[in-house]
Amino acid sequence: MKDGTATMVMTPPATKPKKKEVSGQELRKTWVGQSIKRREDPRLLTGRGTFVDDITLPNLHHAAILRSPRAHARILSYDTREAENHPGVIAVLTGEEVGQMSKPFPVGVTAAFKYYSAAVGKVRYVGEPVAVVVASDRYVAEDAMELIQVEYEPLPPIVNCEAALEADAPVLHEELGNNIGCHRLLNYGDVDQAFEEADLILKERFVFPRYSSLPLETYAVIADFDAITGMFTVHSNFMGPFSMHAVAARALDVEENKLRFIVPSDIGGSFGIKTSIYPYIVLLSLASRKAGRPVKWIEDRQEHLMASSCQTDRVAYREVAVKNDGTLLGIKSKVIENVGAYLRAPEPACTFRPIGNFVGPYKVRNVQLDAYVVMTNKCPTGPNRGYGCQQIYFEQERMMDRIAEELELDPIEVRMKNLITAEDMPYTTPTGGIYDSGDYPKAMDLVVEMSQYTKLRERQKKARAEGRLFGIGIATGVDPSVSNMGYITIALPPEFRARAGYLPKSGSAESATIQMNQRGKVSVTMGTTPQGQGHETVVTQIVADELGITPDDVVIVDEFDTAKHGWSISSGTYASRFASVGTSAAVLAARKLKGKIIHLAAALLSVPEEDLIIQEGKVFAKDNPEKNITVKRVAGTAHWNHELLPDDVEAGLQARAVFRFPANVAPDPQDRVNSSNTYGFMVEIAVVEVDPDSGKVNILDWFSVHDAGTIINPKIVEGQIYGGALHGIGGALFEELAYDDDGQFLTGSFMHYVCPTAVEAPKLTIGHICSPSPLTLLGSKGAGESSSETAPAAIAGAVADALGPLGIRINELPLNPKRVWTLIHESKTP
Amino acid sequence: MPQAYRSVEITVNGLTYNRQVEPRRLLSDFLREDLDLRGTHVGCEHGICGACTVLMNGYTVRSCLMFAVQANGAEITTIEGLAKNGKLHPLQEAFWENHGLQCGFCTPGFLLSACELLERNPDPTEEEVRVGLSGNMCRCTGYQGIVESVLAAASKMKAQK
Structure with a gap:
């Protein structure tokens, strides 16, 4: 792998592709690696995108959802008569009817509790759907919604996940007898021995808050039930994984082919959050069934904040065993993960998605994870950018700083001491992850150089001498991309997975379809449900290179339709998968098409296939360039003149390819699993100054080095890093989905849920190293989540470093002015 | 509750529209649904996110915080009006x-x-x-x-x- 690494500090990339160069026998790759302008942009810049709310259907009606004002209560009665009689109202659907018309959603744990798309019998969080009104327009639907009377019997709420574990805690799901949705004690290596051999043992308690990467476009669903055929057709901004399609089908009690999902070309951001739209897809499908017409529901912002999805909040106890030289020997981690009122698929993936990369970039071999997944009276959770990684890297990197502090080592030195090196690649982690490539020390060296780390420490000394609170935070992380669907089954004990009749889970695949028309121009159909990641652009670059044509010759359509597109359980855009698996599917499809062109050209030229090459729009005989035919002529023949086609050649020119990874296996009996497929790396250095009077954290500088393998479009990758970093920074400094002790939701507007604007967003200095993945066809890896995983830890480290002289430790986020001010003032109060 | 309709005359991207609207109809809904100009997006409906921003008589307004009747007689520019004659702004x-x-x-x-x-x-x-x-x-x-x-x-x- 070492030879494959190259270093560059990002300079503004060329906005126009270089002129195509031809060297030797093969076309030189020219489009991959260029920041070409995005193909998606013209429609989005002119207001001609197609988002779900832009779609309308004949006889379309509109829904409003009545939601629970209480965190925990029994529903005694509904009175919907007045609403039903309201002019313009077609139907009112209550939770009770939802319980009769649908089945509970399946979920991959053994705990037996029932989760429906609306409250059945009891409400368990503020904002839980209670009833749906379908009316001629949204205004009327909301008018009628206010006329519904629901009588509740209040029950004691519980919102704190540690308290929810106590014996006398209120129980959300009586059938369980407690609030535990899943518990696994996982052991890797020999943790006891590691702790016996340790020179130093440190233990800390960490609290990670609930926040959401919060897309600007809210959830949107149009559901249309055909009573004659029993078919549900749903337009939505669902983003996959399409395993959730199966979950929705089970709840609606239909076969998968009778539940058609259509996703338009444009989704207004998602960052994982729109995976969890599927309960609303089911709810609106039931509403359409009852109303007998298509129903549109556009979630409003308050609904989104209180009742869509977000990442878990968690309490974690982490203990580390360390040698005096800083070598990390073992980790014991107890995690109490708060998934809210219902453990909803794909949860408890928050806990297990990062299982293969649990140790991050460090060599430690002995790990214990004692994971409790707990239900409380908060909104159910789901995937959010970084999914599970920001939590573990926060805990991990805070501990690395504690070790440095305790052993009086520099935080960079402690990390360097423990890093997995390029020689170790491919590296199998104790938890079963297989890191495909990387050179973590080299990336660390680059960030040290870029940030002029030694000078930063001198700056800090000077600032401290002036009485200023100046801090430097470092955070590293291994960035997992392309989930192996099998990881989620770690939630089940090995005995369960070994049972006869149990279908083991593994895999991750993506498909692409390519077609060349009779004049040699190319159309590609993808179904990757992108949410702003520029897939059309990236596929254009790839296909242009593979076929030796220009981006202008390529048209990409990226829309999803379960009835039209080649898809599977793992389809979608989540877990940073496109740059690895989507690109590889596009490459494979283009190569298949190229093979067909050569095959047909060989017949037309009477030259063996292996002697032919494609160059500059022509197919040549290598040794006899006089013998050639244009690609256009080959394509023309394939479409127009079947008489010349050999028997083994299909008419037309199209190819579909499915790419999948080789190392996707189900968890082994020791609970080891390669939970992702490609693994990138990032390291951040954040420089902050804290204002002691206001408690405000000012970011002075930010350095971020990444290894995402081959970069296809540098500007797109840069945009992902910027966006990811700001989600992490927002979560660390401002954003929190907060509840009071009664389970009342406190942050139902953007006045309360504070998102960073351009003023708060720091400028980053970004650097790259490149360790191409040996597993993907272009060597690329995902970069979509990257800094969202490490930024919270970097902020925490920087603020801890700034406040260190006051004896303050940072084990809890967010570090909003109130919390920081309070910490500073408490430290001064004797 | 539904209210009596009012007449409005609003010029959007140079075209003048005469429509009947409920007084409570948001300008954003008027643009998106009544005029089918779907380029104006609604992100929060409380005036913070700015996705629904349009120009009214040359100044930015939040179309989600205004009623269509408040724009009576005004000239509005939406995203659809920014590119001219097939040429981007x-x-x-x-x-x-x-x-x-x-x-x-x-x-x-x-x-x-x-x-x-x-x-x-x-x-x-x-x-x-x-x-x-x-x-x-x-x-x-x-x-x-x-x-x-x-x-x-x-x-x-x-x-x-």
């Missing part, structure tokens, strides 16, 4: 050149806010651009591409004058 060009967007949902609002910003301050500093756009939220880009786009458009528009 310099700000649209700059956003395209500089990767000033990802999902594109916030983009119409940013473009119209940036129009007003450059109208008032044709030569802004980076700081002024950041402050000037602080009424618009973007969740994808970390704002860097947007700020670069607006600065690039400013220098291009200045050079063209």
Whole structure:
């Protein structure tokens, strides 16, 4: 792998592709690696995108959802008569009817509790759907919604996940007898021995808050039930994984082919959050069934904040065993993960998605994870950018700083001491992850150089001498991309997975379809449900290179339709998968098409296939360039003149390819699993100054080095890093989905849920190293989540470093002015 | 509750529309649903995110915080009115050149806010651009591409004058 690494500090990339160069026998790759302008942009810049709310259907009606004002209560009665009689109202659907018309959603744990798309019998969080009104327009639907009377019997709420574990805690799901949705004690290596051999043992308690990467476009669903055929057709901004399609089908009690999902070309951001739209897809499908017409529901912002999805909040106890030289020997981690009122698929993936990369970039071999997944009276959770990684890297990197502090080592030195090196690649982690490539020390060296780390420490000394609170935070992380669907089954004990009749889970695949028309121009159909990641652009670059044509010759359509597109359980855009698996599917499809062109050209030229090459729009005989035919002529023949086609050649020119990874296996009996497929790396250095009077954290500088393998479009990758970093920074400094002790939701507007604007967003200095993945066809890896995983830890480290002289430790986020001010003032109060 | 309809005359992107609207109808719904101009996006319905920003008589307004009747007699510019004769506005060009967007949902609002910003301050500093756009939220880009786009458009528009 070492030879494959190259270093560059990002300079503004060329906005126009270089002129195509031809060297030797093969076309030189020219489009991959260029920041070409995005193909998606013209429609989005002119207001001609197609988002779900832009779609309308004949006889379309509109829904409003009545939601629970209480965190925990029994529903005694509904009175919907007045609403039903309201002019313009077609139907009112209550939770009770939802319980009769649908089945509970399946979920991959053994705990037996029932989760429906609306409250059945009891409400368990503020904002839980209670009833749906379908009316001629949204205004009327909301008018009628206010006329519904629901009588509740209040029950004691519980919102704190540690308290929810106590014996006398209120129980959300009586059938369980407690609030535990899943518990696994996982052991890797020999943790006891590691702790016996340790020179130093440190233990800390960490609290990670609930926040959401919060897309600007809210959830949107149009559901249309055909009573004659029993078919549900749903337009939505669902983003996959399409395993959730199966979950929705089970709840609606239909076969998968009778539940058609259509996703338009444009989704207004998602960052994982729109995976969890599927309960609303089911709810609106039931509403359409009852109303007998298509129903549109556009979630409003308050609904989104209180009742869509977000990442878990968690309490974690982490203990580390360390040698005096800083070598990390073992980790014991107890995690109490708060998934809210219902453990909803794909949860408890928050806990297990990062299982293969649990140790991050460090060599430690002995790990214990004692994971409790707990239900409380908060909104159910789901995937959010970084999914599970920001939590573990926060805990991990805070501990690395504690070790440095305790052993009086520099935080960079402690990390360097423990890093997995390029020689170790491919590296199998104790938890079963297989890191495909990387050179973590080299990336660390680059960030040290870029940030002029030694000078930063001198700056800090000077600032401290002036009485200023100046801090430097470092955070590293291994960035997992392309989930192996099998990881989620770690939630089940090995005995369960070994049972006869149990279908083991593994895999991750993506498909692409390519077609060349009779004049040699190319159309590609993808179904990757992108949410702003520029897939059309990236596929254009790839296909242009593979076929030796220009981006202008390529048209990409990226829309999803379960009835039209080649898809599977793992389809979608989540877990940073496109740059690895989507690109590889596009490459494979283009190569298949190229093979067909050569095959047909060989017949037309009477030259063996292996002697032919494609160059500059022509197919040549290598040794006899006089013998050639244009690609256009080959394509023309394939479409127009079947008489010349050999028997083994299909008419037309199209190819579909499915790419999948080789190392996707189900968890082994020791609970080891390669939970992702490609693994990138990032390291951040954040420089902050804290204002002691206001408690405000000012970011002075930010350095971020990444290894995402081959970069296809540098500007797109840069945009992902910027966006990811700001989600992490927002979560660390401002954003929190907060509840009071009664389970009342406190942050139902953007006045309360504070998102960073351009003023708060720091400028980053970004650097790259490149360790191409040996597993993907272009060597690329995902970069979509990257800094969202490490930024919270970097902020925490920087603020801890700034406040260190006051004896303050940072084990809890967010570090909003109130919390920081309070910490500073408490430290001064004797 | 439904209310009596009122007549409004609103000019949008140079075309004058006479319509009957409920007094409570939001300007954003009027534009999107009554006129089918779907480029104006609604992100929060409480005036913070700025996605629904349009120009009214040359000034930015939040179309989600206004009723259509309040725009009676006004001239509105929406994102659909920015490109002229098949040619992108310099700000649209700059956003395209500089990767000033990802999902594109916030983009119409940013473009119209940036129009007003450059109208008032044709030569802004980076700081002024950041402050000037602080009424618009973007969740994808970390704002860097947007700020670069607006600065690039400013220098291009200045050079063209």
